[in-house]
Amino acid sequence: MDDLREKYVSLIAAAADETTLEDLRVQAVGKKGEISLQMRSLGKMSAEERQLAGPKLNALKDEINSALAAKKTALGDAALDERLRGEWLDVTLPARQRAMGSIHPISQVTEEVTAILADLGFSVAEGPQIESDWYNFDALNIPGHHPARAEMDTFYTHRAEGDERPPHVLRTHTSPVQIRHMEAHGAPCRIICPGRVYRADYDQTHTPMFNQVEGLAIDKDISMANLKWTLEEFFTAFFGTNVKTRFRASHFPFTEPSAEVDIQCQWKDGSVVVGEGDDWLEVLGSGMVHPKVLQAGGIDPAEWQGFAFGMGIDRMAMLKYGIPDLRAFFDSDLRWLRHYGFASLDQPNLAAGL
Ligand code: DAH
Secondary structure (H helix, E strand, O other): OHHHHHHHHHHHHHOOOHHHHHHHHHHHHOOOOHHHHHHHHHHHOOHHHHHHHHHHHHHHHHHHHHHHHHHHHHHHHHHHHHHHHHOOOOOOOOOOOOOOOOEOHHHHHHHHHHHHHHHOOOEEOOOOOEEOHHHHOHHHOOOOOOHHHHHOOOOEOOOOOOOOOOOOEEOOOOOHHHHHHHHHHOOOEEEEEEEEEEOOOOEOOEOOEEEEEEEEEEEOOOOHHHHHHHHHHHHHHHHOOOOOEEEEEEEEOOEEEEEEEEEEEEEEOOEEEEOOOOEEEEEEEEEEEOHHHHHHOOOOOOOOEEEEEEEEHHHHHHHHHOOOOHHHHHOOOHHHHHHHOEOOOOOOOHHHOO
16 A cells, blocks of 8 residues: 555656546546555455555545645646746737828818818708709709800710710719708708819819819808808818908809909918918809709798808818829829828817817
8 A cells, every 4th residue: 555655646746747647547546446446355355454454545545536636736727827928918018010091181171171160050961973964053053055064074974875864964063962952951051061073174283073062051141241251260260370361253153143262372482371471362162042043942032042152172172281283182192191191080170270
């Protein structure tokens, strides 16, 4: 028994892993284990012999069992320690660099314009980019023979042969959203409609797709004075400085009277600075909504009146952020996007300044 004890105590102490330990358990106290066989031989002993050997054998069995259990716990602890050492994570290490996208200046400026005009009570309305010619032209008091149609370099969609209906167009301005909104929501209203517009024109200052924002305010006593105040508030907030405006009498089929609006600027070393000097830069068209346009939108012009304006977003972005070439806006050149783009978490809001 002493030999058995010595043998197993030292083998258990030396076991390096749980499989070895399990083998030892089977070998010692398993069904056919050495100690178990000894226990079985108790039956063949005389009563006195058994009295002596029984308790000793039991004690040996207990001792080996607890040595096995203790070793098992120790092996488990060691394995856990090993894992903790191996999987240790240094949370103070700097994070890996990740490629980050940026917000396109057009998106940024659209958000800025929206934030400013939302603060003045305007909400955002949208319309389709493929428009019927009625919404894009007729409803806006631009009949078929009107020169404005020809001037707009319109993209027409294709009709199947024999289909005599006028083809849809890629909207040439955001003004059709005025009509859609009036039809759906009536008066009074105060909305802006930012979005893409299309004209078949491509040179230094024109791209076939560009962005506009339309404004429309209808109520019982709206006047040109409200238009002027709204636009001056807008420019001052947008450029972050007092900007003088100049209203020039003009003509649009959908407004009467109509005005083109210039903002004060100065040319310095070939680039333009807004809000100082005594040059002027045209930035938008505007006026009092034509009675026929109100009518087309289902609103009674004897009861309601309103102002409207249409502004080029791309132009505003170029002016505010000193971007020289319009065409680069839509080239998807990553270097340009990284240079002129905005951080995605740095979204415009009035409280922080735009
Ligand atoms: N739709 C015009 C354009 O694309 C811009 C415009 C002028 C819009 C006068 C208006 C407006 O709402 O009143 O050139």
